Amino acid sequence: MHTIATPAPFDVPAPESSRKGWLDRLLGIFTDVHAGEGLTAVMLMANVFLVLASYYLLKTIREPLILSGKGGAEVKSYSAAVTAGLLIVLVPLYSALASRLSRVKLINGVTLFFIACLVAFFVLGNAGVSVGVPFFIWVAIFNLMVIAQMWSFANDIYTVDQGKRLFAIVGFGASIGAIAGAFFTGQLVKQWGPFPFMIGAAVLLGVSMILTNVINLRERRHAAERRAAAGAQAPAAAADQRVGGRGAFALVFSDRYLLLIALLMLVYNLVNTNGEYILGKTVVAAYQAQHGAAAVGSLDEKKVIGEFYGNFFTWVNLVSALIQAFVVSRVLKYFGVRTALLVLPIVALAGYSTMAFLPVLALIRGVKLAENSLDYSLQNTTRNALYLPTSRDAKYKAKQANDTFFVRFGDVISAGLVFAGTTWLGLAPRQFALVNVGLIVLWIVLAIAIGIHFHRLERKRSETVPETS
Secondary structure, eight states, X not given: OOOOOSOOTTSSOOSSOSOOOHHXXXXXXXXXXXXXXXXXXXXXXXXXXXXXXXXXXXXXHHHHHHHTSTTHHHHHHHHHHHHHHHHHHHHHHHHXXXXXXXXXXXXXXXXXXXXXXXXXXXXXXXXXXXXXXHHHHXXXXXXXXHHHHHHHHHHHHSOHHXXXXXXXXXXXXXXXXXXXXXXXXXXXXXXXXXXHHHHHHHHHHHHHHHHHHHHHHHHHHHHHHHHHHTTOOOOTTGGGOOOOSOOHHHHHHHOHHHHHHHHHHHHHHHHHHHHHHHHHHHHHHHHHHHHOGGGTTOHHHHHHHHHHHHHHHHHHHHHHHHHHHHTHHHHHHHTHHHHHHHHHHHHHHHHHHHHHHOOOHHHHHHHHHHHHHHIIIIIHHHHHHTTTTSOHHIIIIIHHHHHTHHHHHHHHHHHHHHHHHHHTSOOOHHHHHHHHHHHHHHHHHHHHHHHHHHHHXXXXXXXXXXXXX
């Protein structure tokens, strides 16, 4: 069980007036916002917007860069294993940095490293060097590490109560950032080519880093004011202390709660990746059934499948944005984290159970639309909220391991499962749906166990914080 490393910035009541400002009242349309909380919530939302917009800029341009190279399609299928292997090395390195640097220096250093990488890719690409494969793998690592780091910072800023109320606002930035990044890149990449967007993403990351420093200074100042108002004698820089010396994987494997989260990340990503395979296989089969085997590999097939996925991703992003704006905060407020954790697996269980007996494209598309929309909104916000009652060690180290390595390891297992199922066992999509049903039962068991542990940690924190504040 974790101990509370440092008091959170808002553990002490605010000295300022309890009257809400116009920003607090405006955000109150979407969730319960207390007086003075609105500005930080909006800045954190803007922060995650910038990070997600930069990622979707890069995600959009990585496809033509890798597919235009030799063996690109095959390399894509192997990239998850390569990424997981690299993360075994990168996560301990990140943990070592986290043990030596304050949180803001850690975030600044990692962000500057990724900005430097983007500049290097831009220079090499314009010089005619083939960067498709390394860039594809780099984007996969960037996506996991930078986004996990941003949520670690948000967890460090907020108390458990605030996170449950305000993470919905922060998460909305991710939804609109994904939409904006993908849309504008898709509109402009034909005119400018892929390489200028690397610099565009670097600029967005730079602005995000500046915003992180502003938020950090603001919250350190407010924390000091509130501790002073309560008569507490905590160090002025307590909110920026370094974390402990233990490594990320050591933390995960030595703590039952963190290990359960790691297993949850692995299993639910395995289910999702299997579902993506089922959808892709069904889309191709539907096209071939309509146009015949002679149409396989044709340009028309690529256009039809591209149009299908374009519409599919658009609907996923729109629905997830609506859920994030109007549903997530209310689920967390009225039902709590334990119930929120069960929503997606229950929906997925019903969907894949039906899919196993009625494997038609319209149904599979609907199931994946519901699954991905909930994944990008309610599930994403809830799984990030799981770290609210944990120590700073867990927020910055264990979260990196869980959100990076264990996610990608789920992809590796899925790739092995698909290979074995199609090569040796001759499984069809409906059999893979049944495999997912079994995995989802395990997912539900893990979610229930995590919910129980979260409640215990939350209760322990509420009992401990008044004494440490």
